[in-house]
Amino acid sequence: MKLMEFLKRERKKSASVAKERLQIIVAHQRSQRGQPDYMPMLEKELVEVIRRYVQIDDDAVQISLDSEDNCSVLELNVTLPKS
Amino acid sequence: MAKVIVVTSGKGGVGKTTSAAAISTGLAMRGQKTLVIDFDVGLRNLDLIMGCERRVVYDLVNVIQGEASLNQAMIRDKRVENLFILPASQTRDKEALTQEGVKEILEKLREGFDFIICDSPAGIERGAQLAMYFADEAVVVTNPEVSSVRDSDRILGLLASKTQRAEQGGDPIREHLLITRYNPDRVTSGDMLTLEDIREILAIELLGLIPESEAVLRASNQGVPVVHESASDAGMAYLDTVSRLLGEDVPLRFHQASKKGLLTRMFGGGSRR
Numbered sequence: 172m173k174l175m176e177f178l179k180r181e182r183k184k185s186a187s188v189a190k191e192r193l194q195i196i197v198a199h200q201r202s203q204r205g206q207p208d209y210m211p212m213l214e215k216e217l218v219e220v221i222r223r224y225v226q227i228d229d230d231a232v233q234i235s236l237d238s239e240d241n242c243s244v245l246e247l248n249v250t251l252p253k254s
Numbered sequence: 255m256a257k258v259i260v261v262t263s264g265k266g267g268v269g270k271t272t273s274a275a276a277i278s279t280g281l282a283m284r285g286q287k288t289l290v291i292d293f294d295v296g297l298r299n300l301d302l303i304m305g306c307e308r309r310v311v312y313d314l315v316n317v318i319q320g321e322a323s324l325n326q327a328m329i330r331d332k333r334v335e336n337l338f339i340l341p342a343s344q345t346r347d348k349e350a351l352t353q354e355g356v357k358e359i360l361e362k363l364r365e366g367f368d369f370i371i372c373d374s375p376a377g378i379e380r381g382a383q384l385a386m387y388f389a390d391e392a393v394v395v396t397n398p399e400v401s402s403v404r405d406s407d408r409i410l411g412l413l414a415s416k417t418q419r420a421e422q423g424g425d426p427i428r429e430h431l432l433i434t435r436y437n438p439d440r441v442t443s444g445d446m447l448t449l450e451d452i453r454e455i456l457a458i459e460l461l462g463l464i465p466e467s468e469a470v471l472r473a474s475n476q477g478v479p480v481v482h483e484s485a486s487d488a489g490m491a492y493l494d495t496v497s498r499l500l501g502e503d504v505p506l507r508f509h510q511a512s513k514k515g516l517l518t519r520m521f522g523g524g525s526r527r
Contacts (some may be wrong), residue, residue, distance in 0.1 A: 186446030189400050190451045197455055198306045204411045 204238050217247070225251055256289075256367040258360060259499075260389040262413075264405030266376030268397045269434040272470055272480065272525035273492070274373035275303040277393070279479040280496030282337035286368040289328065291340040293385035294375035295351055298342035304331065305477025306339055318355030320335055325361060333482065338367075360388050362474035378412060387417050391428040393461060397435045398447040406431075406456055432495060437466045442511040450507055462495030464488050465508040 203210070218232050233248040261274040271294075278290035292300035295315060301307040306329045312322035317340075324340075331337035343350065363370055374385035386392060392413050396406045413427050414420055420427070433449055440446035453460050469486030472480060481496075483489040489510050497504045 184440070186441070186444050186451070189447055190455070193400055193403050193447075193455050196404055200407055200411065200475075205415060248499050 202235075210234065210236065221249060227251065255369045256364045257391060258364070258370045258372065259390050259391045259393060260372040260374055260386040260491040261393045262374040262382060262386055262409055263376065263395040263402070264378060264382075264409040265397075265402045268395050268402050269464070269470075270376070270395050271299050271303050271373055272474065273393065273395050273432060273434065273464075274371050274493040275300060275479040276481045276489075277499065278369070279304075279334055279337060280493050281369050281371075281482045281499070283330070283481065283493075284436070284496060284500060285336065286500075287336045287366070288365050288369045288371065289338045289340060289363060290371040290373060292342035292373050293351070293381055294373065295342045295381060296344065297375065298344050300373050301329075301339065301341045302341050302477060303474055304479060306331070306341075307477070310341045313341045313343040314359075315350040317359055318352065319350065324359065333478075333515060339364060345352040352379065353384060353387060356384055357388060372442075378408060382409075383412065383416055386427075389413075389417065389427055390419075391430065393430045393432050394456070394458065395432050395434055396452060396456070398433060398437075398441070398449075398452060400447075401457055403447070403452055410456065410458065412436055429458045430499075431456055431458045432462045432464070433460070434464040435466045436463055436509065438509055438511040461498055462491060463506055464491045464495070465507050 214232060214234050217234065218227065218229060221227055221232065227249065231250040231252075235246045237244045237246065259277075261270050261277065263270050271292075274290055278288045281288045290300065290304070291314060292298050292365070293314070294300070295462060299497065301310050309329050312327035312329070316322040317324055317327045327340055329339045329341065334517055360370065372385045372389065377383040386409075392409075394406050394409055394413075396402050410429060413429060417427055419425060419485060433452055436449065437446055441448050449460065450461055465487050467480075467488035469483045469488045470480050472481060473489075480486065480489050481492045484493065491508050494504045
């Protein structure tokens with residue numbers, strides 16, 4: 172039975188893997204479009220500062236900058252681990 | 255007034271110079287007065303692909319710095335009427351190109367041509383940004399391969415933000431996708447991104463599809479733009495691309511796998527000409 176399943180299973184084509192990976196990375200790139208050049212650096216340093224107090228993962232900090240009419244809002248989301 | 259079109263990609267080696275040479279030659283063959291400018295200062299190669307490397311005397315940087323006139327620096331193509339080449343400098347560093355200088359010469363040149371094709375250097379640094387800065391349209395050259403597609407998306411981001419049209423809030427640059435080195439057989443076997451995949455990911459309109467072809471290397475070996483090999487698949491695909499640039503509705507070719515007979519299946523062969 173196991174052997175039949177193995178034989179029937181279709182190997183995932185490499186092109187569809189490429190497409191999935193690209194869709195994710197391109198969506199990520201686009202979300203960063205138009206933001207100031209200092210944002211990645213700011214994000215990195217914020218992670219470092221928080222790490223002095225709490226151990227967090229690299230992706231635990233999400234920052235975004237939204238521009239409104241006459242001001243910009245920096246939104247900071249930090250996910251802390253359960254203590 | 256000339257239309258300025260930048261041929262760009264981000265990633266190197268995807269066929270920017272081959273495409274810039276083929277498209278500009280194709281436009282001139284169609285009677286359009288065309289100039290192709292090499293922006294790759296320090297690593298010029300357009301002259302080799304166009305087959306005029308021994309006729310280079312002055313270059314883009316000489317003109318910008320006032321050491322030569324445009325007429326002295328532009329090389330008239332020997333095969334096609336209405337086609338001119340402005341080579342890049344081989345020796346100077348990239349700092350020699352200034353935005354003011356490029357602006358000034360493009361303004362002068364717009365008067366006398368129908369099309370100005372800017373062959374961009376690879377990367378997203380100053381040279382690439384200068385090549386695209388004053389463009390009206392962009393041809394983004396992409397291979398069906400992950401790093402090329404990703405870099406093309408980065409370039410699309412720059413076209414939408416770091417160009418004159420973006421900064422001055424005019425009509426946005428018209429972006430065209432040109433897929434090169436496409437291998438329909440590998441697409442059929444599931445090991446190459448399909449043209450629909452690439453178009454869907456980059457979300458821009460498809461201008462042309464150039465199959466992987468032996469004609470491209472053969473053409474560059476001889477310094478003859480591949481559109482002169484008008485019986486080759488790549489030559490025809492570039493001529494189709496030029497027709498679409500001129501606003502004609504031309505159906506896509508060379509995107510489907512060749513149907514192989516039993517013998518070619520068994521013994522291979524059937525190289526693409």
